[in-house]
Amino acid sequence: ELISTVVTVTWSTPEPSRGYVEYGLTEALGLSTPVSEAATRDHSQLLLGLTADTAYYYRVVAGEGSDAADFD
Numbered sequence: 001e002l003i004s005t006v007v008t009v010t011w012s013t014p015e016p017s018r019g020y021v022e023y024g025l026t027e028a029l030g031l032s033t034p035v036s037e038a039a040t041r042d043h044s045q046l047l048l049g050l051t052a053d054t055a056y057y058y059r060v061v062a063g064e065g066s067d068a069a070d071f072d
Contacts, residue, residue, distance in 0.1 A: 005048070005049055005050045005051065005052060006046055006047065006048055006049075006050065007046070007047045007050060007056075008044055008045070008046055008047075009021050009044070009045050009046075009047060009058065009060065010042070010043060010044045010045075011043050011060050011062070012041055012042050012043070013041055013043065013062050014041070015041070016039040016040055016041055017039055017040075017041075017043075017062045017063055018035055018036045018037070018038070018039050018062065018063070019035070019036055019043045019045070019060060019061060019062030019063070020032055020033045020034060020035045020036065020045060020060075020061055020062075021033045021045045021047065021058055021059070021060055021061070022058065022059050022061060023047055023056055023057065023058035023059075024056065024057055024058075025054070025055075025056060025057070026057065027057050029057060029058070029059065033045040033046070033047065043060070043062065
């Protein structure tokens with residue numbers, strides 16, 4: 001049986017922005033995807049190497065440069 005350990009997180013922003021996803025096994029998160037290279041309104045990030053049948057916490061972070069705003 002093939003067990004998927006990849007999740008795709010997608011989100012949209014009202015203005016073009018760069019973004020990434022922070023994630024982890026606790027609310028402290030601790031892991032993150034690379035920041036997207038291009039500013040866009042429609043975003044997608046892969047979370048790789050996840051453990052099957054395990055709950056993860058995540059949050060999306062998007063913004064321009066170092067001025068990032070959190071989106072829930």
